[in-house]
Amino acid sequence: MKQIPCLKHDLSYLLFIKQDKNEAKYICEQCLLELNEQYIQFEWQKVIVINKALQSPEHLISKLGLSTSIQGFFNDLDKYDDKTMNSDLINFQTQFQQIENTLKAVYKELEQHAKGILNMKQKIRDELKKIIKFDQFQQFAVNLEQLGDSINQQAIEQNEKILHQYFQELTKNSCQELNQKLIDMLDRFKQERKDSYEEQYPQFKKVEDQFKSFILHQQSFAQHIKLKYCGQICTKYDGKLISYSQLQKIINMIQSKLNKNIRNFSQIYLGSRDGLSGQAFWNKVNDKSDLLMIFKSKSGNICGGFSPCKWQFNQGYLQDNTLSSFLFSQTQDQIYPLKEANKAQAIYSHQSYGPIFGGGHDIYIDVTFQGHSSNLGHSYQCDQYQNITNSTHLFGQATPNIAECEIYQVIFF
Structure with a gap:
């Protein structure tokens, strides 16, 4: 991109974009230093490097106030390029020269995995360009360049207004629409990839006993290049009941309500293993x-x-008091937040009963894990959804009749 001089500072050029809810501004290095001195809590992480953003839509998307898990994903994705991947593969290749031909098949699998990451990155980049209308962003740079020697404050301000409208449209409703589009996109890519150890490396088991040192090296490599799909790696979930997309909605709900980042889910109870009873539960x-x-x-x-x-x-x-309690239905794809008027009745804790949520017993499971009822809508909000039959909506029947129960303690950073 052609260097455009800053009108405020001699010998400085417009290299960055500072954007917030009120405006978008082109700034130079001197502008950036002045802002940092002027504001004690200046948010450096939101500053867009123009040249990098023009080459990398994942850099641009990571600066737009997304949810923590999605922003973390794109920050990580920005680190993966040909140089990084080739460096990892060369390290493997050096080790392969010291071992028998039995490991050649393993190397090809690792090589294919690395190519798959780069291929996936390109596909994600292509979809990102469509979602965020990247061609419009590129046009701002073209328009700025076309000003040429006739550059003036009025022309820059007009360009900035249009740029601000672009960001406002992209991040409307606190990025809710953009977050959902990105979650849906990443969910599709997740389904395309095979994440199990055995599926990625069928040849590796043949040499596992003979090459323990290589196993350690491979595991380190696999952990390094495995991208965090919207926080799934750092927020480990080992259960079988919750889908990937439902898990992301639960993660986003908890993190946004408590303003904390989730590290993982620690399973403390499994009904089929520990017993579906009030005593086992407590x-x-x-x-x-x-x-x-x-x-x-x-x-x-x-x-x-x-x-x-x-x-x-x-x-x-x-x-x-945090109003972070909520109920959810994966079957109905719905989340029911705690009503502020009923925050004193988030849960009912008594060893004579099983788990109970809400004052009117929005969820009421007795000690047998088979009996009692659901009165959804008493303490947890469900009136935003239509055609809800309160007593059968959650369990699909009048009584819970629990077949399986997973309970996790949420561990935060």
Whole structure:
């Protein structure tokens, strides 16, 4: 891109974009230093490097106030290029020269994996360009260059207004629409890739016992190049009930409500392993907080709830001042937040019962994990959805009849 001089500072050029809710501004290095001195909490991470953004839509997208998990994904994606991948492969190639021909097949699998990452990156980049209308962003640079020697403050300000409108449209509704488009896109790419160890490296098992040092090297490499799909790697979930897209919605809901980043989900209870009973339940959950509970009914419905409140023997109703408690239905693809008027009744904690959410018992499971009821809509909001039959909506039947239950303690950074 042609260098455009800054009108405020001699011998300085417009290299960056500072954008926020109110405006978008082209700035130079001196402008950037002045802003840093002027504002104690100046947000460097939101500054867009123009040349880098023109070459890398993932750099541009990482500066737009996305959810924490999506922003982390694109920050990581920006690090992967031919040089990085080739460097990793050369390290492997050096080690391969010291071992037998049995490892040649393994090398080809690793090479294919690296090519797959780069190929996926290109596909994601192509889709990103469509989603964020990247051609419009590029046009701003073209328009700026076309000003040529006739550059003036009025022309720059007009360009900046149009640029600001572009960012406003892209990030409208706090990036909710953009976040969802990116989650849907990444979910499609996730389904295309085979993430299991055995599927990626069928030849590797043949030499595992003979080359333990190589296994350690390969595992390190695999961890290094495995991208964090919207936080899935750092927020490990080992269960079988929740889908990838549902997990991302739960992660985004918890992180946005509590303003914390999730590190992982630690399983503390599994009904099929520990027993579907009130005693088994309380043996695992007593004195624990930040619990995510997932239920599968015998009719096949999958639902659950999260609350930061601590589950303790005989405490009765517990208040959630953070309003971060919520229920969800994966079957219906819906989330039901706690009503502010009912924050004092987020959960009911008593060892004579199983898990209970809400004052009117939006979820009420007895000690047998088969009986009682659901009265969705009492303490948790469901009136934003139409055609809800409150008593059967979550479990698909009038009584819970739980076939499986997973409970995780959410661990934060």
